[in-house]
Amino acid sequence: MVLAESISTSDTSRQRELITRVRAVRDGAELGPELAVMLLSCDGHVQEELLAAAMALKEKYHPGVVTYSRKVFLPLTNLCRDYCGYCTFRRDAGEAGAHTMTPEEVLAVVEQGERLGCTEALFSLGDKPEMLFLEMRDTLRKLGYRSTLHYLVAMCQLVLRETRLLPHANPGLMSYQWIERLRECNPSLGLMLESTGENLMRPGAAHDKAPDKIPALRLKTIADAGQLGVPFTTGILIGIGETLRDRVDSLLAIKRLHEKYGHIQEVIVQNFRAKPRIPMANWPEPDNADMLRTLAVARLLLRDMNIQAPPNLTENGYERLLRGGINDWGGISPLTPDYINPEAPWPHLADLEQRTRAAGQELRQRLPVYPEFIPKVMKRGGRLADRLAATSDILGYARAA
16 A cells, blocks of 8 residues: 555656646747657646647747648649558559649649639649659650659649649659759748658668658758748658657757758648558557647647648547647648548538637638748749739738638
């Protein structure tokens, strides 16, 4: 009995210490990596205090508002040279479902989205497929382009020239020179860091056979975008075999790049979802508590930065993600599916608004570049600046139709 009481007293004392430290971080103290790792596995009163602190910081820096971007999803090509253990998007040449969109297909989808009030044309595509597939080289040659990135630039220019939508491209690894070319027709670009964990590159791990997922290469792309002043979306993917320390290190790597360049407009925290066709089909998914703790730790580490969690990847009440301190739902499409997670439909916009409002937040539509980054893009001048002026309101959100 004495031993049990001693253990209970020790646990209570430890909880009180952690709660005190969380409150100190909420009030301005820096969250160190060791405490961050501990908080990723906390429970009970400590977890509740963590979530409360995350919400308090969200309200301090983004009071009363949660944003989203109304988009069309354009899978320009699903051929990819990487074989990630969790991906259902990619295809080999000749495989059922393999497809590269034509310019006519791109324009048809974007024009439909324009009629539905979309402002973002999200281009997602496999990484450098022509390096692996002769068929992709033939396709590009018939279309009149030397590489997938040449074709992507042309399609972004097409969208910018022929419609009111703004392109946002996620083409995988990019060199400094390609970022420089893409920024002429994209107000923002994106590349998920996913993880700094080198263990994910080991044989049989999630990034085995995925040469474009080497953490150092992805960090270099994000840094190059910073040198060029491109508003950039990145983030982490949790539950793919990384350690809790990997999660913290990944968030800190993103934070350091933003502190150096001031260009990371959004940090996505995305949870792994198991799917039948993938090598990781039987891999355990992060549960809701794990996701909430990771979001809250991200908020405490990143403070005023924009943090997003996709609502379609949380079943049975995605509005609970707001408790983790997010201030953005990401891109939501009234037209196209989530081609990366086709089994997970987007919420209807009316439902998204109702649930966000019920949580005490106002839902606002943003552009693919966040309001605070628009002045930086406007300085470039040209067609992008004209389009932003025409589609943004006085606060930098999407102008009402």
